[in-house]
Amino acid sequence: MAASVAVENLNPKVLKCEYAVRGEIVIHAQRLQQQLQTQPGSLPFDEILYCNIGNPQSLGQQPVTFFREVLALCDHPCLLEKEETKSLFSADAISRAKQILSSIPGRATGAYSHSQGIKGLRDAIAAGIASRDGFPANADDIFLTDGASPGVHMMMQLLIRNEKDGILCPIPQYPLYSASIALHGGALVPYYLDEKTGWGLEISDLKKQLEDARSKGIDVRALVVINPGNPTGQVLAEDNQCDIVKFCKNEGLVLLADEVYQENIYVDNKKFSSFKKIARSMGYGEDDLPLVSFQSVSKGYYGECGKRGGYMEITGFSAPVREQIYKISSVNLCSNITGQILASLVMNPPKVGDESYASYKAEKDGILQSLARRAKALEDAFNNLEGFSCNKAEGAMYLFPQILLPQKAIEAAKAAKKAPDAFYALRLLESTGIVVVPGSGFGQVPGTWHIRCTILPQEDKIPAVITRFKAFHEAFMAEYRD
């Protein structure tokens, strides 16, 4: 008898969705890593270097001490009653933990909270947003989630009714969006970022894609913008952002602003402005523009991926719709409390005058400056490889070089039944242990090939990474050069 739950009768939307960041290459890398453990010396490298995923602390980045102090005290509040605690923790971490605990009903960090997250923490986040943007933010607009990803899924669930509902997504994009749209049975409407102009966003292209989709009977409901970009790393210019806001307003689209890399900016001539700030600066009020802004504790200089902390700030939605969002949040009861606390710390870090400020600032600057140096070193290294052209990483955590693959390589890939960039990435892995994600996982102009590589290996490993990569590429080109 055919088993009830076999691949043939699974939800086709599940079967359809893909997520390359932890896809085939990564699974192969894990197998090779096992092999290195069981048969040391059997491969031409000693370690697997995971450059496929924005997971800073897995590659040696240290957490911010102040944040961990506060979290540890909240995890085990009994510590606050012990004299010895004062010698192990900074005074402002102790007072922040006390303040946070007093805002949690019953001081119970093990209890389900309000489904939007603990009110006191949302107040702190709203204050942080207001201080960042210069425009007020409301705790009731904030929904704390287990990372930013569940918030994205919730919005897709809300917006997508059937396969004719479309969501405009940048190409290349972080494949959570394509996966989520597939999972919810909608249509991805691509708009292409322009590689030649540093991954610029042209409103004329947006409009063209939108009209194209509509002519095919697609009801386009929202526009996803990732700023700073992933995998592309560009930071949008303010006038570009204004055009995007106007576009959404005129076309009646919800603006889904993925701003998780807001603290990762590596160039002096660009700064981060939230879409909320831009919209308010243009005079668009609360009711004028439906906007969802996503933030996470996983990126920035804090890199706390494993905590699964994040929020979405929802503005410009009617009360009945907000009730629906609340209702869906309540089915999962609440997000994890540690992540909630961390989100409030990220949006309200130590200030000038606080005991921990100096060490906090040193840690933050150290990490961000190092990221900027690594971004530059890898960008230069890639641009020195034959057939590689790599745009600058203005922000985020990735480089996305284009590779002009020789025709012979493309044919070899075809024979191996792989996309050419996947073929390249697999060969790179097998020769060097370096794991990157093929560009086809993010989307690219057809006929062009890319890889996404993070800038996250520790700075002292970067020269070795560059050397190994270079050696591999030269050998690859020697083998396949036309």
Add this chain to the structure above:
Amino acid sequence: MARKPLDYEELNENVKKVQYAVRGELYLRASELQKEGKKIIFTNVGNPHALGQKPLTFPRQVVALCQAPFLLDDPNVGLIFPADAIARAKHYLAMAPGGLGAYSDSRGIPGIRKEVADFIQRRDGYPSDPELIYLTDGASKGIMQILNTIIRNERDGILVPVPQYPLYSATISLFGGSLVPYYLEEEANWGLDFVNIRQSVAEARSKGITVRAMVIINPGNPTGQCLSEANIKELLQFCYHENLVLLADEVYQQNIYQDERPFISARKVLFDIGLPLSREVQLVSFHTVSKGYWGECGQRGGYFEMTNLPPKTVDEMYKVASIQLSPNVPGQIFMGVMVNPPKPGDISYLKFATESKSILESLRRRARMMTDGFNSCRNVTCNFTEGAMYSFPQIQLPPRAIEAAKRAGKAPDVFYCLKLLEATGISTVPGSGFGQKEGVFHLRTTILPAEEDFPAILSSFKNFNDSFMREYEGYSRM
């Protein structure tokens, strides 16, 4: 003016259909009253720490040390943390390269999944494969993931017990499937009725529904009944013959308040039955750190274990898990400590065992007190809470009360629960939130308020119920 995408009318219909009473109307009203200054006793959700239950000490020590590993380097750390907590923190940090701040394997840290497998083996006497155990941000996320994988369209049906924990009905609505109800027998202590189950399946099939899976909640929520070994055997045989995957929600397995029917996992019974069922019946089992005597709801730690699922299906589960990147790492560590607690001889064992025992014994006493308390009230009958965390008394509402409810535009049990809330501050969930037979009304409360508050709460309820019944049972003077 053109319709905007996030106008209410333009939302996904499935979202609009979702109901989740546990945090629905009663809870929202209770929250409003609380803001106005009224003292509210929240018994709407199984949230032990919110009602004063203290966290177990050992896991909190372990996670705090993992959270702030610089403590481990401090020579004074031994003054405020016991040596075994320190050792255990090092044990988990060694398993998690990058510590608590890195995404782990999307299925959860392999070393912790191994601890879960070892726990399952000790509990059941059969080996368990860590590769088939996935850690999740709470059991709810795992349940939603599995149901999302099974439900293709509105013709896919899932057998769900009535009364049920409304995560199931909400999730089935959200994913556009069909809920196929099977009624538990209140007069037989919420027992299973296979005649009813077979009827439900036949009826569903006659409407063109493909019944794909069967949910059992053991111990039950809201009903608390503990399934016997014979029950589970019969369920597994039923699933085998009807080609259903069994979804065994076993999150309350630590909460057992009688000795006649100790907890036995569906997996153990399956392997006890032996071939061919043990190799053929598909089973997914769920567990959590939120319940038991742990009550660590806020950590969002859970797992599901897959039995007899084909490798390609498991691959799809892995793919979907990877989109979410990883479950939260502190929650995973709580799960590790729960399945691998301090042992006799460990420094922290005595304290851990004392704390655990005290909570469980108190829950057992409170289960009895609450059942007896409800049974002493007019027009209220209540089955004993054999397990889990809830009491689900039946309230025989007088016809005049039902009419008054109708006039107020409310379901009768909602009407009763709102009046109870306004009079006493006790916030419950009306039985309609869980499903019940037509014309029969219940409410769900938890047994979680502090033991010393029970006499006051029960007498407050009794007084309210007496005056409610007086008001609506009396005959009007003509």
